[in-house]
Amino acid sequence: MRTAFITGASSGIGEATARALAARGLHLTLLARREDRLQALAESLAKAHGTRSRIVALDVRDAAGLARLAKAEPDLFAPDVLVNSAGLARGTEPLQEGNPDEWDEVIDVNVKALLRITRLCLPAMLRRGSGHVVMLGSTAGHWVYPGGAVYCASKHAVRAITEGLRMDVHGSGVRVTSVDPGLVETEFSEVRFRGDKERAAKVYQGYQPLTAADVAETIAWCVEQPAHVNVQDVVVMPTAQASVTMVKRSG
Numbered sequence: 001m002r003t004a005f006i007t008g009a010s011s012g013i014g015e016a017t018a019r020a021l022a023a024r025g026l027h028l029t030l031l032a033r034r035e036d037r038l039q040a041l042a043e044s045l046a047k048a049h050g051t052r053s054r055i056v057a058l059d060v061r062d063a064a065g066l067a068r069l070a071k072a073e074p075d076l077f078a079p080d081v082l083v084n085s086a087g088l089a090r091g092t093e094p095l096q097e098g099n100p101d102e103w104d105e106v107i108d109v110n111v112k113a114l115l116r117i118t119r120l121c122l123p124a125m126l127r128r129g130s131g132h133v134v135m136l137g138s139t140a141g142h143w144v145y146p147g148g149a150v151y152c153a154s155k156h157a158v159r160a161i162t163e164g165l166r167m168d169v170h171g172s173g174v175r176v177t178s179v180d181p182g183l184v185e186t187e188f189s190e191v192r193f194r195g196d197k198e199r200a201a202k203v204y205q206g207y208q209p210l211t212a213a214d215v216a217e218t219i220a221w222c223v224e225q226p227a228h229v230n231v232q233d234v235v236v237m238p239t240a241q242a243s244v245t246m247v248k249r250s251g
């Protein structure tokens with residue numbers, strides 16, 4: 001029985017990845033804060049594919065909660081595949097107008113929690129000599145744009161962590177992949193714009209953005225490669241996007 005631990009599974013890319021991996025026969029651990037969403041997803045996957053899901057309703061910034069859970073249920077942290085999808089951006093204000101509490105949130109979730117959860121899953125993978133860690137990086141880990149300093153810094157950090165981890169586990173059989181999307185239509189922009197749905201919708205107008213399912217299929221492709229193949233990084237953008245700032249919109 002193959003298993004995947006997916007963070008950020010209540011929405012967007014994490015949720016779509018749960019669907020894509022369940023369709024390929026993996027059983028799941030689904031982590032996010034919104035338990036009702038995780039429950040509904042688990043029920044729909046059980047019905048569609050017979051997937052067994054375990055639900056972890058937790059804020060990934062809760063280091064003590066994660067440690068307690070790892071002690072109480074160590075098998076949760078021994079998946080074949082870990083997908084680190086929980087993440088967010090807040091605002092597009094210039095740095096000089098930014099909110100340090102929001103910077104904390106972005107860095108704590110995108111960087112520190114990703115590190116902590118990966119750290120918890122690695123010992124079992126290393127003992128087994130197999131396992132796959134998939135990071136959700138971003139084109140924001142390759143380029144920087146105005147008003148994106150902190151989010152881009154967090155995704156540059158994810159890129160460095162991915163490269164460093166790959167070297168640290170080198171020779172163990174554990175694979176490390178970064179999937180780095182451009183514009184994907186999810187709840188990401190709504191969260192970034194603090195609930196402003198109208199402003200969020202504008203991000204995706206006038207061109208065809210990626211869907212969460214597009215990215216999930218990319219992740220599933222990486223995971224389904226034979227054990228001797230490690231896809232290191234995939235940068236995937238809508239055809240209408242050429243760089244982090246170049247998007248061809250109609251009208």
Ligand SMILES: NC(=O)c1ccc[n+]([C@@H]2O[C@H](COP(=O)([O-])OP(=O)(O)OC[C@H]3O[C@@H](n4cnc5c(N)ncnc54)[C@H](OP(=O)(O)O)[C@@H]3O)[C@@H](O)[C@H]2O)c1
Binds near residue numbers: 009010032139188
């Ligand atoms: N959408 C894009 O254009 C895009 C592009 C490149 C990279 N990415 C990256 O892809 C990943 C997924 O983003 P998405 O587009 O799928 O956004 P999304 O639809 O907003 O999903 C974000 C997920 O992260 C979870 N999350 C956020 N804060 C959390 C916390 N403190 N504790 C636990 N879970 C938390 C959310 O769950 P709860 O709110 O239920 O906790 C949700 O499931 C992120 O790392 C993002 O940076 C997105």
